[in-house]
Amino acid sequence: MSSATSRKDQPQVTDSMLISRIRSGDEDALAALHDRYSQVVYSVAMRVLGETTQAEDILQEIFLQLWRNPQTFDSNRGSLGAWLAVIARHRAIDYVRRRRPECGIEDVIVAVDTRLEQTTDRSMIIAKIRAAVERLPIEQRKPLEMAFFEGLTHSEISSKRGEPLGTVKTRIRAALLSLRKVLAA
Amino acid sequence: MRNHQQIIDDLVLFAMRELPEQQASEMRRHLEDCDACRRELSEINSDMAVLALSSVGPTPPQRSRERLLTAVKAEPRRVKRFVMHRPWWSFVPSFAAVVLAIFGLLLWRENTGLHRRLDAFPQTSAQQQADLERARLVLEALTSPETSHFALVATKSQPVPEGRASYLEKNGTLVFTAQHLPSLPLEKTYQLWLIPATGSVPMPFGIFKPDAHGDASLVLTKIDREKKVPAKMFAVTVEPEGGSQTPTMPIIMASRWGTAPSS
Numbered sequence: 001m002s003s004a005t006s007r008k009d010q011p012q013v014t015d016s017m018l019i020s021r022i023r024s025g026d027e028d029a030l031a032a033l034h035d036r037y038s039q040v041v042y043s044v045a046m047r048v049l050g051e052t053t054q055a056e057d058i059l060q061e062i063f064l065q066l067w068r069n070p071q072t073f074d075s076n077r078g079s080l081g082a083w084l085a086v087i088a089r090h091r092a093i094d095y096v097r098r099r100r101p102e103c104g105i106e107d108v109i110v111a112v113d114t115r116l117e118q119t120t121d122r123s124m125i126i127a128k129i130r131a132a133v134e135r136l137p138i139e140q141r142k143p144l145e146m147a148f149f150e151g152l153t154h155s156e157i158s159s160k161r162g163e164p165l166g167t168v169k170t171r172i173r174a175a176l177l178s179l180r181k182v183l184a185a
Numbered sequence: 186m187r188n189h190q191q192i193i194d195d196l197v198l199f200a201m202r203e204l205p206e207q208q209a210s211e212m213r214r215h216l217e218d219c220d221a222c223r224r225e226l227s228e229i230n231s232d233m234a235v236l237a238l239s240s241v242g243p244t245p246p247q248r249s250r251e252r253l254l255t256a257v258k259a260e261p262r263r264v265k266r267f268v269m270h271r272p273w274w275s276f277v278p279s280f281a282a283v284v285l286a287i288f289g290l291l292l293w294r295e296n297t298g299l300h301r302r303l304d305a306f307p308q309t310s311a312q313q314q315a316d317l318e319r320a321r322l323v324l325e326a327l328t329s330p331e332t333s334h335f336a337l338v339a340t341k342s343q344p345v346p347e348g349r350a351s352y353l354e355k356n357g358t359l360v361f362t363a364q365h366l367p368s369l370p371l372e373k374t375y376q377l378w379l380i381p382a383t384g385s386v387p388m389p390f391g392i393f394k395p396d397a398h399g400d401a402s403l404v405l406t407k408i409d410r411e412k413k414v415p416a417k418m419f420a421v422t423v424e425p426e427g428g429s430q431t432p433t434m435p436i437i438m439a440s441r442w443g444t445a446p447s448s
Contacts, residue, residue: 027254027257027258030253030254030257031250031253031254034249034250034253035250038244038245038249038250039241039243039244039245040237040238040241041245042243042244042245042249043240043241043242043243044237044240044241046240046242046243047240052246055245056245056246056249056252059245059249059253060249060252060253060256063253064253064256064257064260067257067260068260078227078230078231079234081238082231082234082235082237082238083234085234085237085238086230086233086234086237088237089233089237090202093202125238126238126239126241129235129236129238129239130239132235132239133236133239144236147201147203148201148233148236148237149240153203154198154203169194169197169198172197173197176197176229176232176233176236177232179232179235179236180228180231180232180235182235
């Protein structure tokens with residue numbers, strides 16, 4: 001994180017407060033949110049695309065969209081960090097599939113209410129999640145990562161792995177349920 | 186038609202945006218009405234968020250922040266809105282101010298109307314004074330003994346026929362004169378009638394013709410006994426030459442007893 005991050009990422013300033021300030025046209029609030037979540041968005045985009053320039057473009061697009069339409073994020077519908085992570089994945093997949101971005105940011109509702117606002121909490125949670133993903137059985141983790149990060153369809157995964165389509169679907173579903181338990185625990 | 190379980194099975198595909206557009210549209214329609222599927226989709230999105238967060242690692246270059254802020258400055262300026270969550274009673278002063286403003290506006294309108302009427306008052310008063318003076322002059326002209334009265338008639342109008350009958354019943358004498366009578370065809374004549382005071386039928390009292398000036402006269406003495414009756418009125422009609430026993434309408438002249446025009 002930049003030095004600006006440590007200066008602005010104060011624990012008492014919640015995401016909702018920053019969104020409210022963005023609605024009032026406060027550029028510093030957008031900068032604060034960028035400091036807080038740019039690593040999340042950029043990392044997800046990098047994981048999907050494997051290329052820095054496009055990942056930076058996606059980072060720019062998402063935060064500009066947030067600046068233009070801050071009302072599309074409703075803090076009652078989940079964590080801003082989790083929401084941005086999903087949005088970043090969808091945008092990056094659009095790049096991979098070379099299709100027009102069709103993910104309206106208002107389309108995605110994320111139920112998770114994980115505290116990602118403070119740097120310390122965020123680091124701990126991410127470490128916990130990463131460990132949980134690594135613990136997934138390889139026959140579940142691999143098709144899940146192929147679908148989520150590589151943007152392959154279930155049929156493509158079935159074909160590539162030589163597994164029945166139904167099996168691919170079941171394993172992806174089981175992998176997601178396992179991750180769900182990580183934060184519920 | 187797909188059953189509900191099939192739809193639920195496709196929620197992961199929908200969340201990962203793998204469904205073909207037609208099926209995705211069906212799913213969106215289904216989600217509008219199905220709370221359970223909306224909740225499950227939200228959970229799947231959360232699962233995906235967890236998976237996405239597992240990839241957090243590299244930090245974006247510092248230039249990305251500068252690039253974003255430069256782009257924001259190039260955006261159209263946004264009017265700042267101050268969103269405040271205030272208790273309900275905090276709106277009381279604002280409400281009172283609005284009420285006072287409305288009340289003040291009403292007072293101002295009434296005041297303006299009064300001023301307008303006050304400005305017009307001298308003009309109205311002067312008009313009323315002029316009308317009053319004119320009425321006074323008219324009344325004086327009509328009632329003053331110094332006023333000269335003139336009667337005017339149309340200079341080319343036809344004179345109205347008029348007659349005078351003097352009847353003395355006890356002697357059986359009648360003197361009748363008439364002026365301004367129109368001339369008649371040769372086969373016509375004027376005839377005088379006495380209408381008895383008893384209400385019985387008109388009695389013929391003689392025929393006459395006017396001269397070239399429209400004047401005529403009729404004098405009867407020694408009237409028959411049966412015709413010496415009290416008269417209610419006299420009348421003149423136009424009848425065939427030689428006269429009639431009953432009058433032919435219309436009546437040219439008529440006069441009640443004692444109401445004959447004075448000469």
